[in-house]
Amino acid sequence: MGKVVYKVGDDVSTDIIYPGRFMATVLPTETPQHTFADDSDFNGKLNAKEIPAGSFLVGNENFGCGSSREQAASCLKGWELIIVAKRFARIFLQNGINLGLQMIVCPNIEADKGDELEIAGDVLKNITTGKEFKITPHPPARQAIIDAGGLIAFTRTRLLAEKKS
Amino acid sequence: MGMTYVQKVLAKACGKESVAVGDVVEPEVDLAMSHENGTMAMNQFLKIHEGTGIKPDIWDPNRIAIIFDHRIPAESAKTATNQKNLRAFVGDQGITKFHDVRGDEGGICHQILPENGYVRPGGVVVGTDSHTTSHGALGAFAFGIGATEMAAVWTLGHVLNVEVPATIKVNVTGKFPEGVGPKDLILHLIGKISSEGANFKVLEFHGEVIKSMSTSGRLVICNMAVEAGATAGIVPPDEETLSYLKDEAGVTDKIVIFSPDADAEYIQTVEIDVSSLVPQIACPHTIDNVCGIDKVAGTKIDQIVVGSCTNGRLDDIETAALILKGKKVNHGTRMLVFPATWRIYRRAMKLGYIGDLSEAGAVVCNPGCGACLGVHQGAIGDGEVALATTNRNFKGRMGNPKGFIYLCSPAVAAASAITGVITDPRGGK
Numbered sequence: 175m176g177k178v179v180y181k182v183g184d185d186v187s188t189d190i191i192y193p194g195r196f197m198a199t200v201l202p203t204e205t206p207q208h209t210f211a212d213d214s215d216f217n218g219k220l221n222a223k224e225i226p227a228g229s230f231l232v233g234n235e236n237f238g239c240g241s242s243r244e245q246a247a248s249c250l251k252g253w254e255l256i257i258v259a260k261r262f263a264r265i266f267l268q269n270g271i272n273l274g275l276q277m278i279v280c281p282n283i284e285a286d287k288g289d290e291l292e293i294a295g296d297v298l299k300n301i302t303t304g305k306e307f308k309i310t311p312h313p314p315a316r317q318a319i320i321d322a323g324g325l326i327a328f329t330r331t332r333l334l335a336e337k338k339s
Numbered sequence: 340m341g342m343t344y345v346q347k348v349l350a351k352a353c354g355k356e357s358v359a360v361g362d363v364v365e366p367e368v369d370l371a372m373s374h375e376n377g378t379m380a381m382n383q384f385l386k387i388h389e390g391t392g393i394k395p396d397i398w399d400p401n402r403i404a405i406i407f408d409h410r411i412p413a414e415s416a417k418t419a420t421n422q423k424n425l426r427a428f429v430g431d432q433g434i435t436k437f438h439d440v441r442g443d444e445g446g447i448c449h450q451i452l453p454e455n456g457y458v459r460p461g462g463v464v465v466g467t468d469s470h471t472t473s474h475g476a477l478g479a480f481a482f483g484i485g486a487t488e489m490a491a492v493w494t495l496g497h498v499l500n501v502e503v504p505a506t507i508k509v510n511v512t513g514k515f516p517e518g519v520g521p522k523d524l525i526l527h528l529i530g531k532i533s534s535e536g537a538n539f540k541v542l543e544f545h546g547e548v549i550k551s552m553s554t555s556g557r558l559v560i561c562n563m564a565v566e567a568g569a570t571a572g573i574v575p576p577d578e579e580t581l582s583y584l585k586d587e588a589g590v591t592d593k594i595v596i597f598s599p600d601a602d603a604e605y606i607q608t609v610e611i612d613v614s615s616l617v618p619q620i621a622c623p624h625t626i627d628n629v630c631g632i633d634k635v636a637g638t639k640i641d642q643i644v645v646g647s648c649t650n651g652r653l654d655d656i657e658t659a660a661l662i663l664k665g666k667k668v669n670h671g672t673r674m675l676v677f678p679a680t681w682r683i684y685r686r687a688m689k690l691g692y693i694g695d696l697s698e699a700g701a702v703v704c705n706p707g708c709g710a711c712l713g714v715h716q717g718a719i720g721d722g723e724v725a726l727a728t729t730n731r732n733f734k735g736r737m738g739n740p741k742g743f744i745y746l747c748s749p750a751v752a753a754a755s756a757i758t759g760v761i762t763d764p765r766g767g768k
Contacts, residue, residue: 212740241712261538329490
């Protein structure tokens, strides 16, 4: 269970999540400080460590559109946020999954800032409103990467298998 | 049931007779491109090998391209160090398609790849840049991936877990009116189907307008396919593709081209007649916020940008130079021009375009991506308005979340530079 700490609208681009001017920062240990850098309130709370791991960020349609910059996923992963959206843009979704960021596709989600959410199997429960919303499962190809613990581990296993054969 | 163009490419890349939409495949990669963010791919690549006892050697030094273009020459010590580390990696691994910060062979990756003949029809191209969709203009299945996915490609030589995408057929008919072209077409299409209208899908372009379009124009429409969310844009290769590769890219080996099957299944067909299309403008802050120029004509502009992987080719520079020759950039407006590569820059110099633009008051900068994404040169001030031939108008894009960006064709940009307000380039309109 976690709280919705941030709620955003449609078409939130990777330029908003991780502005281009910080793109020379590449290490996953250093990217989190610039998360939503142009929103000084939310960014300030993150950097003040006021947002606990497992908190929810709720987006709407086309979340993560735009650039392929992986920092947009690695910064969110750094804070261990859970990202819920009606629909994600393709590259951002794949980047998040590759890095082990928890991404929930929930086409009918209704949740406001401050609501308590809980993931229960294939359902996302809004404890505050008492409503439940169906989660769209990731296709098996993406789920396999999640199950492996991310694409690094997934690829390492494949590499070892190929070298053996 | 027949196959779409991308199904055919993927079947070939997987050594299969056919693939169906939704199949999960692991296509072999023909070209894997990164720019400065190859630093991240490099870090992840080394991490994959950690603890395996396997020496971290890339799968094929001839099929990886590294092009420095986002921040050149380096704007900070951090970037310079990233570039230094990646340059050393390129040397150690023997990567052959490396374009450093150089005035002879440097430039923006999405123009370097086609003009050097690195992209071939029917190939699979991946790049750690969303505008990798550009290379569909030459009939490759080309798509953007993240750095970790690239590290997996460098390790294994194929892309893991690609779902065969459904394809939207875009049939473009009619004839462009004077002053209207490929950029207006793609902005119009994005406005029509929305910024996620093609998410997880491929846009396959057909029709007489595409047939008679130059490779430069095809690069514009495929470049911005991603702005409709598309995994890739595709122009099925034809005689134009073959002559571009031979004459412009200097490719001498034999190239086999193929077409989608006549009975291929498309998830959707979009019909566009360009005969009555007017210059299109994407207004702040989303790319699908598109209107005809009449609606926003007269809007005051602080900075004009002509360039980027979308519109920095010779025909774009030529369009701007011909409009501005003998005229002046309005004194309330700044104009920046970024030719996409140094090859284009030199040709534009020989043809006198650079001189014409400079005399008009435009600042012709070195080829690079910096201004488009606000990482290097050309930032806009609080409340300022930019009119750009680039591909994104997201809030914060040109280095300032308090700025406003309109997107347009090179003709609109140049005509507006003279007046200082958004101006229709069509004479007398």
